Amino acid sequence: xxxxxxxxxxxxxxxxxxxxxxxxxxxxxxxxxxxxxxxxxxxxxxxxxxxxxxxxxxxxxxxxxxxxxxxxxxxxxxxxxxxxxxxxxxxxxxxxxxxxxxxxxxxxxxxxxxxxxxxxxxxxxxxxxxxxxxxxxxxxxxxxxxxxxxxxxxxxxxxxxxxxxxxxxxxxxxxxxxxxxxxxxxxxxxxxxxxxxxxxxxxxxxxxxxxxxxxxxxxxxxxxxxxxxxxxxxxxxxxxxxxxxxxxxxxxxxxxxx
Ligand SMILES: Nc1ncnc2c1ncn2[C@@H]1O[C@H](COP(=O)(O)OP(=O)(O)O)[C@@H](O)[C@H]1O
Ligand SMILES: [Mg+2]
Numbered sequence: 001x002x003x004x005x006x007x008x009x010x011x012x013x014x015x016x017x018x019x020x021x022x023x024x025x026x027x028x029x030x031x032x033x034x035x036x037x038x039x040x041x042x043x044x045x046x047x048x049x050x051x052x053x054x055x056x057x058x059x060x061x062x063x064x065x066x067x068x069x070x071x072x073x074x075x076x077x078x079x080x081x082x083x084x085x086x087x088x089x090x091x092x093x094x095x096x097x098x099x100x101x102x103x104x105x106x107x108x109x110x111x112x113x114x115x116x117x118x119x120x121x122x123x124x125x126x127x128x129x130x131x132x133x134x135x136x137x138x139x140x141x142x143x144x145x146x147x148x149x150x151x152x153x154x155x156x157x158x159x160x161x162x163x164x165x166x167x168x169x170x171x172x173x174x175x176x177x178x179x180x181x182x183x184x185x186x187x188x189x190x191x192x193x194x195x196x197x198x199x200x201x202x203x204x205x206x207x208x209x210x211x212x213x214x215x216x217x218x219x220x221x222x223x224x225x226x227x228x229x230x231x232x233x234x235x236x237x238x239x240x241x242x243x244x245x246x247x248x249x250x251x252x253x254x255x256x257x258x
Contacts, residue, residue, distance in 0.1 A: 058106025
């Protein structure tokens, strides 16, 4: 199963993605958690100690590896392979914690149009490999957009979860994402309500989200907030936030199996 998580900055994407990954892993699935947000912090949401995740370099920064795999050598303008071998990379360059393998994608600065470097080719191939060829459960934590997904790979995403909080801006972002997703051929787009405090928040989201199916809600939790300050993962805190994501996951799995 391939699940991508997106939404406006700060709404709780990483929190939801981290808990989802740990829940699947607890059930015995092999899980690849992919941090595709330039502001990468999925590691801490998974409960990976800083000393460990500091060791891994994002794939976007592995210039030498990209050059080796693509056969690029002569600098700008030289020929290189656009579909380099990448199937060994997830195992080689991940940090594993509680059954979840974390990969850091990073981002490659986009030059002018038509600029395509070995790092791009590597990232693109890797994304394709993760979404199309892998048997594992893949949970992808993305930025407030779906730029990482291109034509050809987007169709392989089983579900795009758009996280929204009670607030107009996050809902606007969600609607923009939905329309982009449709253009890319993503068939299943769902919303997840996050940081809700009361029934009024739940109703606000229900009323303002048009044409986007809601899978459920995650409540604002003081414990999660505190845990973040102390460097503890929300999954390990447990309680209602984890239960919220657990029921969202159950609904999602039921929908996808239908
Ligand atoms: N349900 C929640 N209850 C309390 N705090 C939360 C909740 N979800 C997220 N947060 C906090 O909000 C901040 C942003 O969450 P994060 O998951 O990193 O959002 P995003 O990935 O969308 O930017 C973090 O400090 C996080 O601990
Ligand atoms: Mg995040």
